[in-house]
Amino acid sequence: GGSTSQAAKARRSHPHGKETGLTGYVNSTVSIITNDGRHILGLLKGFDQATNLILEGSKERIYSPEEGVEEMELGLYLLRGDCIAVVGEVDDDLDSQIDLPSLKGHPLSEVVH
Known part of the structure; x- marks a missing residue:
């Protein structure tokens, strides 16, 4: 019924939920900050249990205080x-x-955990 599909849609719209993880972001554009401070955007095509990500059409944004x-x-x-x-x-x-x-x-500094 309709309530099941609405519940499934609600879970997908909250990708931080335990049941979906990154699943809600698949085939969406994502913005990623890496531990070394890089900013990468791309279409998330897949991921695995180690959070390795496959991006399509990705690009890195490089920031500078002097230039755009x-x-x-x-x-x-x-x-x-x-x-x-x-x-x-x-x-x-x-x-x-x-x-x-x-x-x-x-540019972003290195991320320290």
């Missing part, structure tokens, strides 16, 4: 789970409105 944000195309990319600090879903419509060349900022 530079994007470096990475394409199909595999990220090791032990290198990942944070994963979040990207709103593609909002992200496309950001004027990256006008943004300036310091």
Whole structure:
């Protein structure tokens, strides 16, 4: 019935739930901060129990206090789970409105756990 599909949809919309983990982010654009401070975006195509991620059409955003944000195309990319600090879903419509060349900022520092 309809209530089951609504419950399933609700679980998918809250990807931090134990039952879904990263499943709710598959085939969505994700933003990843790595332990060494890199910012990588891409379409999440898959993951495993070690949180190794497969990204399609990925790119790295490189931040500088003097120049705008530079994007470096990475394409199909595999990220090791032990290198990942944070994963979040990207709103593609909002992200496309950001004027990256006008943004300036310091690169992120290494993440310390």
